[in-house]
Amino acid sequence: MSKILITGSAGQVGGELLSELMKQHSSSDILLTDISGLERISDEYEKMILDVRKYGDIKKIIEENDIKYIFHLASILSAKGEENPMLAFDVNMNGTHNILAASVELGVSRVFIPSTIGVFGPEAKKDNTPTWNASRPRTMYGITKFTGEFLMQYYFERNGLDTRGIRYPGLLSYKTPPTAGTTDYAVDMIMHAARKKDYICYLKEDASLPMMYMPDAMENTIKLFNAPAASLRYRGEYNISSFTFSPGELAQAIREFVPGFKVEYRPDYRQKIAESWPKSLDCSDAIKDWGFKIRFTLKEMIENMILNMRQ
Ligand code: SER
Secondary structure, three states, rough: HHHHHHHHEOOOHHHHHHHHOOOOOOHHHEEEEEEEEHHHHHOOOOEEEOOOOOOHHHHHHHHHOOOOEEEOOOOOOHHHHHHHHHHHHHHHHHHHHHHHHHHHHHHOEEEEEEHHHHHOOOOOOOOOOOOOOOOOOOOOHHHHHHHHHHHHHHHHHHHHHHHHOOOEOEEEEEOOOOOOOOOOOHHHHHHHHHHHOOOOOOOOOOOOEEEHHHHHHHHHHHHHHHHHHHHHHOOOEEEEOOEEOOHHHHHHHHHHHOOOOOOOOOOOOHHHHHHHOOOEEEHHHHHHHHOOOOOOOOOHHHHHHHHHHHO
């Protein structure tokens, strides 16, 4: 039977995507891979170590497991990418190209690759940024993800590979601890509040960014993945976002549930990354082409996250 391959399964999005896929599939349909961290995933699933920088290993896994669909999540996020640009280039650029080229070579039917708000640079419109705008990313993460969007377009036009992707805003999850992104302060802040601890924020109080609750991101990922090919005008460039908030606004919204919650602001190198990104996105192309829709408001998300974190 044809299988779904997920790369980067142990990362920020992997576990959440798996839960969403399991609404329509059984565990035997799915093959989970990552370079490390697979021990955190239930043994109910088939798991394999995969370094996406190794073309031969990708080909072997696709061939031996009759892979038909790929969700290529393996990636180095913005903050970690600035600490190690060489690694970010290698994993994000070569990993993405390897997945796409192997998919063409072995006849994979569809490949989903997430993109990011990081594809925009400081010259882009700050508010309601449209799909196509001045994209001069300043982080290695943004540069590699933007190039990834072009590669998705390239193999679609050249070889008819059905590539699809979404520019994720900051994603918030109560399941996965914050890792290596600039927007991850938001998860960390809510986690501290849920445990009744003060929080020191690495962004300025007014650093507004587009954000989204993970369940909404996953539902929309599957929606785009299953959308009729003829309705899609873009490959990896769909902007999506639920709301915009700054650390100060998030702290204020949290206080409704955790009165007296305290935050101190000590901006570091991540502030510059945040400043180079849009504050809000124009998501009309995603709404028009594949019915992008969200369920959670900011208040509902905070309430749901605190409740689950405390459990
Ligand atoms: N969440 C990502 C980051 O902060 C942006 O897409 O790196």
